[in-house]
Amino acid sequence: MAKFPVSLPESLSGRLPASLATDAGVVPVLRLHGVIASGGAGLGRQSVSTEGVEPALVRAFETKSARAVALSIDSPGGSPTQSEQIGLRIRQLAAKHELPVLAFCEDAAASGGYWLACAADEIFANTTSMIGSIGVVSGGFGFEGLMERLGVERRLYTTGPAKTRLDPFASERAEDVEWLSDLQRRLHDEFTRWVIERRGDRLAADHEGLFDGDVWLGRRALELGLVDGIGTLRGVLAERYPDAKITMTTPARPLLARLGFPAASVESAVAAVAGAAETRAWWARLGR
Secondary structure: OOOOOOOOOHHHHOOOOHHHOOOOOEEEEEEEEOEEOOOOOOOOOOEEOHHHHHHHHHHHHOOOOEOOEEEEEEEOOEOHHHHHHHHHHHHHHHHHHOOOEEEEEEEEEEOHHHHHHOOOOEEEEOOOOEEEOOOOOOOOOOOHHHHHHHOOOOOOOOOOHHHHOOOOOOOOOHHHHHHHHHHHHHHHHHHHHHHHHHHHHHOOOOOHHHHOOOEEEHHHHHHHOOOOEEOOHHHHHHHHOOOOEEEEEOOOOOHHHHOOOOOOOHHHHHHHHHHHHHHHHHHHOOOO
């Protein structure tokens, strides 16, 4: 039976029967780049969502003769729920197909980006990668004074006091801040629990300071046990699987976005601009 000694596109090699795959196997690489959020990417940088990555994720793990699955991660974070769902899905597929998962941190694996990295069995970073940010952040604006200066009266009707929590057009209430702080603490506890569960005794013995939201570069992250090694994706894979073929698996983007037209209406254009601003804010927290 004929073999294929040369590297084939993932769309072809991932569908070859085992008898036609290369003897050395394949390592599919899944790109998880961008802010983690439900929905599409819109303008600016692409986003990562459960729905968006699912087809590529399944395709990567179902690649014939796969030796492992690699994750290329470059994300400042985003939605806790999307991060959790993707992380759990990676573990589910890894268990089903009995494949090791290796994560490679590019510019950043911070906040939700590090949540995704922890879904891997091993995490690698560059010396300049930004790792960590194990915390929770919320933000907003208050427009009460502006409304008064403009002479605008707001009329709001509700059936429960909790419906107006954190209203940007009203004075901040202590009970609202207390509620939000409690919610953030609970989310932080879930994030911390996931990191400890996945990293275990690889974390530094005195690891309390790891969960204060700080960010570290690659070498310091290695000392703290947040990553397992310093190295690039191709460098590590070439050492681990020297004869295996590396295939790239990228989550599909909408056709209009691929053609450079991210919005199909005025409403979606406005939403896309707002999304781009939010994306910019996420990266700005890391100095980018």
